[in-house]
Amino acid sequence: MKTKTKNSAAPKIETRETERAEVGPAMLGCEILVACLEREGVDTIFAYPGGASMEFHQALTKSKKIRTILPRHEQGGAFAAEGYARASGRVGVCMATSGPGATNLVTGIADAYMDSIPIVAVTGQVPQAMIGKGGFQETDFFGMTLPVVKHSYLVTQIGDIPRIVKEAFYIARTGRPGPVVIDVPKNIQQQKTQPVFPKEITLRGYDPDRRASDLELNEIIGLIEKAERPVLYCGGGIISGNASDELREFAEATQIPVTTTIMGVGAFPENHPLSLRWLGMHGTAYANWAVSGEFKYRKSFTDPMELITPGADLLLAFGVRFDDRVTGKVDKFCEHGTIVHIDIDASEHNKNRKVQLPIESDLKYALGRLNEMVRKRSIEKKFTVWHKQIQDWKTKAPLGYRVKEEVMKSQNMRDHLEGQEGEVILPQMAIEMLYELTNGEAILTTGVGQHQMWAGQYYKYKFPRQLLTSAGLGAMGYGYPAALGAKVARPDKQVVDIDGDGSFLMNIQELATAHIEKIAAKAMILNNQHLGMVVQWEDKFYEGNRGHTYLGDPENRKQIYPDYIAMAKSFNVPSERVMYRKDLRGAIQRMLDSDEPYVLDVIVPYTEHVLPFIPAGKTLADMIWKA
Ligand SMILES: Cc1ncc(C[n+]2csc(CCOP(=O)(O)OP(=O)(O)O)c2C)c(N)n1
Ligand SMILES: [Mg+2]
Secondary structure, three states, X not given: OOEOOOOOOOOOXXXXXXXXXXXXXXXXXXXXXXXXXXXXXXXXXXXXXXXXXXXXXXXXXXXOOOEEEOOOOHHHHHHHHHHHHHHHOOOEEEEEOOOHHHHOOHHHHHHHHHOOOOEEXXXXXXXXXXXXOOOOOOOOHHHHHHHHOOEEEEOOOHHHHHHHHHHHHHHHHOOOOOEEEEEEEHHHHHOEEOOEEEOOOOEOOOOOOOOOOHHHHHHHHXXXXXXXXXXXXXXXXXXXXXXXXXXXXXXXXXXXOEEEOOOOOOOXXXXXXXXXXXXXXXXXXXXXXXXXXXXXXXXXXXXXXXXEEOOOOEEEEEOOOOOHHHHOOHHHOXXXXXXXXXEOOHHHOOOOOOOOEEEEOOHHHHHHHHHHHHHHOOOXXXXXXXXXXXXXXXXXXXXXXXXXXXXXXXXXXXXXXXXXXXHOOOHHHHXXXXXXXXXXXXXXXXXOXXXXXXXXXXXXXXXXOOXXXXXXXXXXXXXXXXXXXXXXXXXOOOEEEEEEXXXXXXXXXXXXXXXXXXXXXXXXXXXXXXXXXXXXXXXXXXXXXXXXXXXXXXXXXXXXXXXXXXXXXXXOOOEEEEOOHHHHHHHHHHHHHXXXXXXXXXXXXXXXXXXXXXXXXXXXXXXXXXX
């Protein structure tokens, strides 16, 4: 992308350039980059040094505005930058050296791409003269990351740094947000010049300010007036578009029930009577029914589908992307409803699901304007019958769990709870207890697996940016580093990572970052000694045959392995293990009361399954929802 000057009516190019830019004193390339970050308002960077990036670190030591946090693995740094971005709504920044440092960032960049999170990843590169020669720690990072970035740069001239950094932040945060990579060869970091800092930039062919027309929005109002069973299906676009207040006003004014994706959790308060909570593979049965209709359960995927009660006749899909974990078999998703899809990224329109009315727009604008229209001429429809139906569904299939036969027979019972079976802690109970003790006010992050789904189900989210989870990529190891980033961005908030034993182990080294940097992010591990989610699929589809899903020591199953308490101790992080229900409340409270990072290891049986469950690519006739 090239810069373009905006105000073409201005009289003299020379005058315009001086007004629009500021010339700094002679500086090294690395110093210019840091000065540019400062100008973007960056206050924190998660950066791990190496040969090709140590110049940057030298410059960072001189910055009075930027706090440099040393993660203990670049992946941790990238996830922390995401956690920072998601909790704050600002651009998160991470940095790594060339080669292995950069490749370690890739998972985080891919994650930010899938979940539309604004981050800027700065990497050192081998000197320009070495590029293409297979030099030590050379990888083509620009090429390698191309499919998972919103945009990327390989800096080839020192004079480009100010423009590139400004563009990178602008691209990362505007329109549909996403990750931007800036790869900087070492020789450019070492050169010296007088930087020219542009005050503003315009990018040809990039116009993120998309707004729905009144004609389109009026059509939506008309569709609502004609509908009997409308549903709002809202995603992460509401949160990144900062449109939660507008959504709430719109839902209340129109009385349309709201379901969100897991990315959209918190966009609409889940304790609101109009909330259907989140939908999809492990979403509430009532949200799924409201969208696609209730079907009689079929024993075999080849049996015909039998409709019991129809679902939405109008689906207002706002800031969503019809992800397969939401839709299941996509042509059965809201099969008989009219679908309106508002998204700022037109490439999402008709990508996964054909819709009747695709609208390219910023959601804050679209919802704000819809609210104005509804204020002027209120919706006549009250949807009373529809609300009654939804209430019936909510009563019929609330989220729930019970101590089942499999739990009673589990290894956990035999090894740890013999004679005290009533003391078993189910993972869902621990999350409910956390909800109660934090008053529903904490920011939560998660790993990936069963615990992630339960964290979504058994904590009710009230505000946007409250649940930070790796949704699209589903990257284990996300939870704790993301919690660090979130806590740095929101020190006023209790930040708790609800993690799995498998996921937590993948970035456990970040306990060192937490301790040394005094970041009081908490980790509550739901330790089932297994890769629980894979176990669940083994149970359902592979007759329970275990394909390397046990994480404990097979030669000593009675031992909790590995010993997270001993590990936490080695990092000087306070910790506690809890096994009995009677001890749970006190243990969670002690974790919350700590003003240091903390690990709470909650031992739970591995026999629980996440319900509801719609098998991948299947339909609501295949949903198992009764606990
Ligand atoms: C990096 C990565 N590797 C593998 C997977 C596949 N996977 C999805 S869930 C899961 C199990 C996670 O186990 P744990 O963190 O203990 O959570 P649990 O399901 O037991 O709650 C695995 C292996 C993944 N999502 N991410
Ligand atoms: Mg586990």
